[in-house]
Amino acid sequence: APQLTVIAPWREWQFNSRQSLLDYLAEKKVPTTASATKIYSRDANLWHISHEGGELENPWCEPSDQVWMWTKSPEQAPDHAAYVELSFEKGELSKINGHDVAPVAAIELLNEIGSEHGVGRIDIVENRLVGMKSRGCYETPGGTILMSALKGLEALVYDRASLKYREEVGQEFAQLVYDGRWFTPLKEALLAAATSLADQLTGDVVIKLYKGNVTVAKRRSPNSLYSEAFATFEGDEVYNQKDAAGFIRLYSLASRIRALHQQQKG
Numbered sequence: 001a002p003q004l005t006v007i008a009p010w011r012e013w014q015f016n017s018r019q020s021l022l023d024y025l026a027e028k029k030v031p032t033t034a035s036a037t038k039i040y041s042r043d044a045n046l047w048h049i050s051h052e053g054g055e056l057e058n059p060w061c062e063p064s065d066q067v068w069m070w071t072k073s074p075e076q077a078p079d080h081a082a083y084v085e086l087s088f089e090k091g092e093l094s095k096i097n098g099h100d101v102a103p104v105a106a107i108e109l110l111n112e113i114g115s116e117h118g119v120g121r122i123d124i125v126e127n128r129l130v131g132m133k134s135r136g137c138y139e140t141p142g143g144t145i146l147m148s149a150l151k152g153l154e155a156l157v158y159d160r161a162s163l164k165y166r167e168e169v170g171q172e173f174a175q176l177v178y179d180g181r182w183f184t185p186l187k188e189a190l191l192a193a194a195t196s197l198a199d200q201l202t203g204d205v206v207i208k209l210y211k212g213n214v215t216v217a218k219r220r221s222p223n224s225l226y227s228e229a230f231a232t233f234e235g236d237e238v239y240n241q242k243d244a245a246g247f248i249r250l251y252s253l254a255s256r257i258r259a260l261h262q263q264q265k266g
Contacts, residue, residue: 018053038066046107048120048140056135063123063137070115070139074212077118081210083217084113086149088205091198093146107142114141118212129179144214149205152216156224157200169193 015021018039025032034040041052049070055061065073087095093106101109114120120141125133154163173190181187203221207214 040067042069046104047143048138051137051139052134056137059125059135067137068121068139070111071121071141072116072118074118077211078116081208082113082117084110084145084207084209086146086205086207087203088150088153089202091150091195091201107146110142110145112142114145114209114214115139117209119209119214120144121212145207145209148214148216149207150201152205152207152219153201153203153221156203156219156221156226158197159225162197166194166197169197 015024018034018041019036022032022034022036022039038054040054040056043050051063051067051069054067056063056067085095085097086093087098093101093103095101096106096109120139120143121137122140123135123137125135128134154166158166169190173187173194176182176184176187176190200223201221202223203219205216206218208217
């Protein structure tokens with residue numbers, strides 16, 4: 001709807017600080033969870049909650065417990081590991097622990113599980129588009145589990161070149177979203193590439209959660225390119241180590257020619 005005018009309150013009103021906002025809310029008797037001692041800027045949605053401001057404006061200051069709202073600290077997380085099985089169909093999460101799940105319910109469940117085990121906390125300093133640096137703390141428990149599982153499946157299914165390209169597409173798409181270029185032909189092209197790559201992402205991944213850590217414990221896929229016969233360290237007829245000599249000689253040809261030229265010049 002390009003004909004609509006976007007009204008952004010922060011650009012319209014007269015307030016220029018969080019303290020002035022707090023004063024106004026107090027004057028109008030509007031309840032808020034923010035205070036002069038907890039003067040954080042928080043944004044939350046299904047995927048994550050972000051925290052900025054207050055003590056976080058000093059990068060030498062470790063976030064206190066009052067910063068985090070969703071997740072337990074690793075120190076408070078259970079002393080036992082939890083295992084979660086995620087099943088995917090063409091890149092889309094279809095089941096959790098063998099049960100069919102709808103998209104929103106799936107993220108809500110993974111958020112609950114991940115938060116209990118201290119999963120998904122990050123503390124970053126980022127570069128904003130306007131040039132300044134800002135520090136923020138983020139909690140993304142369900143998303144962390146989901147992405148770890150997807151990457152575990154990708155490692156099993158994609159060849160080297162496809163995985164490299166998928167990562168490039170992901171970085172480009174993330175930058176596109178950050179820059180607000182959603183309604184562009186580039187977005188359509190990147191989504192088409194991602195959809196094509198996801199066609200092979202079918203399989204199951206078991207994730208292990210323990211005190212903030214997320215690791216892939218098991219993975220399997222009908223499209224797996226992994227072969228025990230090729231990867232074994234035992235005796236096999238698949239690979240002859242003597243074949244490597246010719247490969248290395250050809251692979252390093254350009255470097256050897258350059259070295260010979262440098263020796264001649266020297």
